[in-house]
Amino acid sequence: MGDAAAAQAPALLSARGVHKTYSFGAIPVEVLRGADLEVVQGEWVAVLGSSGSGKSTLLHVMGGLDKPDRGRGEICFQGAPIATTHGARLDAYRNRDIGFVFQFYHLLPELDVLENAMLPAMVGNWFPWLGTRADEARDSARALLESFGLGHRLTHRPAQLSGGERQRVAIARALANTPKVLLADEPTGNLDVKTGEGILDLLSERHARGLTVVMVTHDPAVAARADRVVKLTDGRVEVAFEIER
Numbered sequence: 431m432g433d434a435a436a437a438q439a440p441a442l443l444s445a446r447g448v449h450k451t452y453s454f455g456a457i458p459v460e461v462l463r464g465a466d467l468e469v470v471q472g473e474w475v476a477v478l479g480s481s482g483s484g485k486s487t488l489l490h491v492m493g494g495l496d497k498p499d500r501g502r503g504e505i506c507f508q509g510a511p512i513a514t515t516h517g518a519r520l521d522a523y524r525n526r527d528i529g530f531v532f533q534f535y536h537l538l539p540e541l542d543v544l545e546n547a548m549l550p551a552m553v554g555n556w557f558p559w560l561g562t563r564a565d566e567a568r569d570s571a572r573a574l575l576e577s578f579g580l581g582h583r584l585t586h587r588p589a590q591l592s593g594g595e596r597q598r599v600a601i602a603r604a605l606a607n608t609p610k611v612l613l614a615d616e617p618t619g620n621l622d623v624k625t626g627e628g629i630l631d632l633l634s635e636r637h638a639r640g641l642t643v644v645m646v647t648h649d650p651a652v653a654a655r656a657d658r659v660v661k662l663t664d665g666r667v668e669v670a671f672e673i674e675r
């Protein structure tokens with residue numbers, strides 16, 4: 431979907447005027463300086479930017495894992511701010527509406543592959559208002575892992591897996607609750623080109639079936655797999671280029 435179409439449809443997920451400052455002792459570092467990003471239902475957006483430009487920061491804020499500076503920007507999902515209401519809503523947003531793929535996998539080393547992938551769905555079991563059941567969680571996580579070619583690795587620990595396998599587990603975990611949006615931070619960042627292509631093919635397949643994707647990358651070749659590419663420069667989001675197909 432191009433910019434013209436994106437401008438007409440209401441945003442599914444949007445960041446508006448987001449500022450984010452980190453403080454190292456007395457020295458504040460302003461990483462995001464009014465970042466705006468509107469993501470439309472069904473779109474695959476890539477956020478390109480150099481190392482340290484704030485891509486992970488932006489994705490964390492969009493995923494409700496971190497907050498904008500107080501009163502300086504907001505994240506809206508389906509038209510409503512994710513953070514102004516009580517905590518349960520933010521929990522539900524993080525657990526059910528979005529799936530998050532972290533830059534460095536963040537798999538739990540003590541759990542096996544299947545347990546890692548079913549974790550978000552299990553959280554729904556611990557907090558019943560989020561509404562999922564353990565057996566359903568296990569079944570859907572297993573089915574996802576099998577579809578990602580990891581059926582023979584279910585009882586392995588993350589440390590026993592290759593980087594590409596770990597990334598597939600991380601993506602399976604992010605998709606386990608059938609989120610509306612997948613936020614993926616450098617999903618191919620630590621992988622060789624061929625393995626990375628495989629991961630992008632998985633995302634592409636899900637996107638073709640309607641999943642909205644926001645993917646962060648420093649690699650223009652990876653970004654080119656998206657429908658639309660934006661660039662994070664000086665703490666703001668700029669239009670980078672449109673993909674011609």
Ligand SMILES: Nc1ncnc2c1ncn2[C@@H]1O[C@H](COP(=O)(O)OP(=O)(O)OP(=O)(O)O)[C@@H](O)[C@H]1O
Pocket residue numbers: 452453459461479480481482483484485486487488533648
């Ligand atoms: N928790 C934190 N505390 C202090 N500074 C931070 C924190 N997280 C990030 N930063 C700083 O904010 C800046 C942006 O970091 P961020 O991780 O968002 O960049 P990035 O674009 O994802 O980089 P990379 O491509 O290397 O992953 C960096 O200068 C980083 O040192």
Ligand SMILES: [Mg+2]
Pocket residue numbers: 485486487533615
């Ligand atoms: Mg990063």
